[in-house]
Amino acid sequence: MAIETTAVLEIGTSYVRVLVGELRDDGMVSVVALGESETRGIRKGEIINRDHAIASVRSAIKAAEENHRKNIHSVTLLTSGGQAESKTSTGILKLVDPDDNQRSEIGADDLQEVIEVARKIALPENRMRLHTLQQYFQVDDVLDVTSPVGMAGEELRLDMLTIHGKRSTVDNFRKIVDDAPIECTDAVFSGLCAALAVVNEEQKKAGVLVVDIGGGTTDFVLYYDGLVQTAGSFAVGGDHVTNDIAVGLQIPSGQAEYVKVKEGSALTNLMERDHNISIPAQHGFPGKMVRAVTLNTIINARMEELLTLVKERVEQRCPNVPMSAGVMLTGGGAFLNGVRDLGQKVFNAPCIHGKPFDVQGLPSASLAPLYAAHVGCIRYAASHHTTEKKPSLGKRMLKLLWGGADD
Amino acid sequence: MTDQPEQTPLTAPRILLMGVGSSGARTVESVAAATPGLNRVVIDTDQKELESLRPEKIIHIGEAVTNGFSAGGDVELGRQSIEKSSAAIRSKLRPIDLLIIVAGLGGGTGSGAVPVITRLARETETLVLCLVTMPFAFEGQAIAGKAAEALKRIRTHADAIVRISNEMLVDRSDADLPLEDAFARSRKVATEGVAALWRMLSQTGVCGLDFACIHTMLRNCDGFCHFAAAETAGANRGPALAEEISTHRLLNNGKMLGRAAGIVVGITGGNDLRLSEVEQVMNQIQEKLPEDTWVNFGVVVDPAFDNRLSALVMVAEQWKEPLVDAANRQMGFTYNRRLSLEQGELPLEAAGKGRFTNLDPTIHNNQDLDVPTYLRRSIKLPR
Numbered sequence: 196m197a198i199e200t201t202a203v204l205e206i207g208t209s210y211v212r213v214l215v216g217e218l219r220d221d222g223m224v225s226v227v228a229l230g231e232s233e234t235r236g237i238r239k240g241e242i243i244n245r246d247h248a249i250a251s252v253r254s255a256i257k258a259a260e261e262n263h264r265k266n267i268h269s270v271t272l273l274t275s276g277g278q279a280e281s282k283t284s285t286g287i288l289k290l291v292d293p294d295d296n297q298r299s300e301i302g303a304d305d306l307q308e309v310i311e312v313a314r315k316i317a318l319p320e321n322r323m324r325l326h327t328l329q330q331y332f333q334v335d336d337v338l339d340v341t342s343p344v345g346m347a348g349e350e351l352r353l354d355m356l357t358i359h360g361k362r363s364t365v366d367n368f369r370k371i372v373d374d375a376p377i378e379c380t381d382a383v384f385s386g387l388c389a390a391l392a393v394v395n396e397e398q399k400k401a402g403v404l405v406v407d408i409g410g411g412t413t414d415f416v417l418y419y420d421g422l423v424q425t426a427g428s429f430a431v432g433g434d435h436v437t438n439d440i441a442v443g444l445q446i447p448s449g450q451a452e453y454v455k456v457k458e459g460s461a462l463t464n465l466m467e468r469d470h471n472i473s474i475p476a477q478h479g480f481p482g483k484m485v486r487a488v489t490l491n492t493i494i495n496a497r498m499e500e501l502l503t504l505v506k507e508r509v510e511q512r513c514p515n516v517p518m519s520a521g522v523m524l525t526g527g528g529a530f531l532n533g534v535r536d537l538g539q540k541v542f543n544a545p546c547i548h549g550k551p552f553d554v555q556g557l558p559s560a561s562l563a564p565l566y567a568a569h570v571g572c573i574r575y576a577a578s579h580h581t582t583e584k585k586p587s588l589g590k591r592m593l594k595l596l597w598g599g600a601d602d
Numbered sequence: 603m604t605d606q607p608e609q610t611p612l613t614a615p616r617i618l619l620m621g622v623g624s625s626g627a628r629t630v631e632s633v634a635a636a637t638p639g640l641n642r643v644v645i646d647t648d649q650k651e652l653e654s655l656r657p658e659k660i661i662h663i664g665e666a667v668t669n670g671f672s673a674g675g676d677v678e679l680g681r682q683s684i685e686k687s688s689a690a691i692r693s694k695l696r697p698i699d700l701l702i703i704v705a706g707l708g709g710g711t712g713s714g715a716v717p718v719i720t721r722l723a724r725e726t727e728t729l730v731l732c733l734v735t736m737p738f739a740f741e742g743q744a745i746a747g748k749a750a751e752a753l754k755r756i757r758t759h760a761d762a763i764v765r766i767s768n769e770m771l772v773d774r775s776d777a778d779l780p781l782e783d784a785f786a787r788s789r790k791v792a793t794e795g796v797a798a799l800w801r802m803l804s805q806t807g808v809c810g811l812d813f814a815c816i817h818t819m820l821r822n823c824d825g826f827c828h829f830a831a832a833e834t835a836g837a838n839r840g841p842a843l844a845e846e847i848s849t850h851r852l853l854n855n856g857k858m859l860g861r862a863a864g865i866v867v868g869i870t871g872g873n874d875l876r877l878s879e880v881e882q883v884m885n886q887i888q889e890k891l892p893e894d895t896w897v898n899f900g901v902v903v904d905p906a907f908d909n910r911l912s913a914l915v916m917v918a919e920q921w922k923e924p925l926v927d928a929a930n931r932q933m934g935f936t937y938n939r940r941l942s943l944e945q946g947e948l949p950l951e952a953a954g955k956g957r958f959t960n961l962d963p964t965i966h967n968n969q970d971l972d973v974p975t976y977l978r979r980s981i982k983l984p985r
Contacts, residue, residue, distance in 0.1 A: 239961060429964070430964040489983050492976065496981050500971075504971075
């Protein structure tokens with residue numbers, strides 16, 4: 196039995212990562228290959244040097260191919276979509292037959308129709324649809340219907356959540372992949388994928404916020420009642436912390452990154468006030484001693500702001516949604532010391548590392564939050580491929596999820 | 603509010619006195635008697651406490667959190683209460699240049715709310731001076747710990763903190779002191795200090811001591827400063843005042859002057875203020891100071907102070923050039939802030955963008971998120 200493997204490519208601000216894996220019948224994701232290379236030519240999730248970026252993608256793919264011992268022909272692109280946003284839209288379908296003025300029963304074709312209507316929302320020219328996620332149906336006055344087939348009513352409504360990104364950013368990333376040259380089958384929002392990997396059904400119902408802190412961007416997805424309530428992205432990430440440190444302590448950014456990873460903490464009161472950190476000399480940099488409290492004050496200010504931004508955005512979009520299952524942090528930024536405690540303080544909810552579940556073959560369990568988005572993406576892509584074959588082969592998934600075709 | 607002429611850039615620095623928690627509320631109440639013109643507001647969780655001082659401007663926080671009771675010594679409750687009312691506080695702070703917070707640390711509301719208020723003040727670019735009362739030693743280790751923890755948090759956002767240690771205000775000779783008086787004493791010190799500070803800033807002096815001098819002091823004192831205020835009357839007021847200041851309890855019976863790195867002296871007198879009196883006070887203080895101390899002094903003549911003499915001394919033990927200072931200037935310091943508000947423009951070239959300099963800026967709420975947060979909030983980096 197041959198299960199189709201999915202290759203996932205993420206062009207992050209710090210690393211390009213390629214993960215090849217398959218979704219097995221028992222629901223486990225099995226990772227078969229992994230390729231990684233340091234990114235050049237990307238800042239804040241935007242391309243600043245195309246040639247460097249292509250070279251990075253090539254070397255990551257090559258590493259994965261060597262690891263996999265097979266060639267990779269097509270990939271699914273993970274993107275944070277140049278500050279993705281979400282928007283809710285409602286589709287309304289009148290069910291009353293004008294001829295006999297009778298309430299009619301809702302059939303499968305009515306569902307299809309209302310989904311089509313709800314999907315058609317106007318996005319600005321420079322935005323591009325990444326995902327449309329079906330929310331609740333409403334039949335006349337009955338709210339929160341999950342499956343209305345067979346019910347009778349006059350009006351059927353459906354709420355849709357559309358996650359959209361910046362068109363130019365997403366297009367440019369796709370073009371990089373095309374020029375690598377590899378076929379790019381789909382582009383998916385990394386925040387959503389991270390959530391798919393780390394959140395189980397129970398948590399989705401109780402309410403959980405997944406925050407994926409990457410190098411250049413921070414993505415978030417809020418689940419409640421089993422559905423995605425809102426999603427979004429900020430072009431602020433771990434790189435900003437590094438830059439703040441470099442500016443604040445007047446050290447090169449390489450050293451800033453080193454000291455952030457090794458000694459940095461998002462909490463200022465974890466350490467003794469007078470604890471000193473030595474930054475080693477390197478390449479003409481003479482070395483320096485700084486106080487831990489100085490370093491941590493810089494990190495604390497940035498991380499607190501970042502988490503508060505997420506919190507404010509979420510509260511503004513979905514006020515009063517409980518987060519009973521807490522906050523899950525994924526991505527490289529989640530490994531910063533003290534960031535979980537800070538998150539707990541900011542969100543006033545339990546805050547943990549989001550580790551992908553039901554997965555085999557990741558390099559180490561403790562590094563798992565790094566690969567959450569990739570694992571989720573494998574799950575996402577694989578599940579969409581199988582369901583998609585049933586209705587009609589001609590209708591590509593690409594067209595369904597990939598905005599351009601029908602607006 | 604009387605300060606209507608918002609358009610003219612020549613308005614005096616606007617000062618707000620904010621009392622947080624029950625101890626802060628009582629202090630504000632007693633300051634109100636001494637300085638009728640000072641803007642003030644009281645913030646507390648305890649409805650009972652607030653009702654007893656109805657005529658004050660009050661903000662009752664945490665109705666939903668504590669149900670109108672006090673925070674009951676729970677710092678977390680105090681914090682939550684203030685977070686819920688942060689919008690009200692922010693709008694209060696927006697037109698203010700200098701915020702003076704008085705609070706007693708060690709309880710729930712004071713320890714929980716003040717760190718949040720200082721943060722909000724920082725976001726609205728208001729200068730913050732905190733006068734906090736530290737608990738008595740007999741109140742126990744837990745309360746002292748709470749106070750110390752709160753102080754640490756306040757320190758990240760406040761421009762300067764004046765610690766009034768209750769313990770320093772009493773000594774062996776005060777064994778018979780009624781408890782109420784012991785607490786009242788720290789309140790009295792805070793009251794005198796605020797009143798003297800307000801006089802300095804609001805009245806044009808003969809020999810200037812203005813907002814900028816205080817600001818220089820606050821910026822350089824590395825977070826903490828000490829202060830003492832004294833008042834004397836009668837014919838012998840000059841020497842008496844000099845004596846009182848140089849042996850003041852809060853300055854460790856005057857010993858602190860010997861270690862001072864920076865000092866601001868503000869003297870208030872009536873129309874009958876004589877040069878010799880100022881000379882006496884200044885000489886006696888100068889004698890005790892080390893040679894290279896940064897000294898700034900000012901004299902204010904207030905007709906209400908006929909036959910009286912009062913002095914305010916602020917002492918910094920450490921004197922450091924803060925790291926954020928250079929950037930501060932570029933971000934537009936308080937006075938210009940009001941002008942730039944009308945225009946709503948961003949600084950042309952923001953400092954500290956480092957590697958993000960030539961990229962598309964990420965603008966959120968009129969802030970360039972690529973600029974380090976500590977610069978935007980002008981958090982002083984401890985060195």
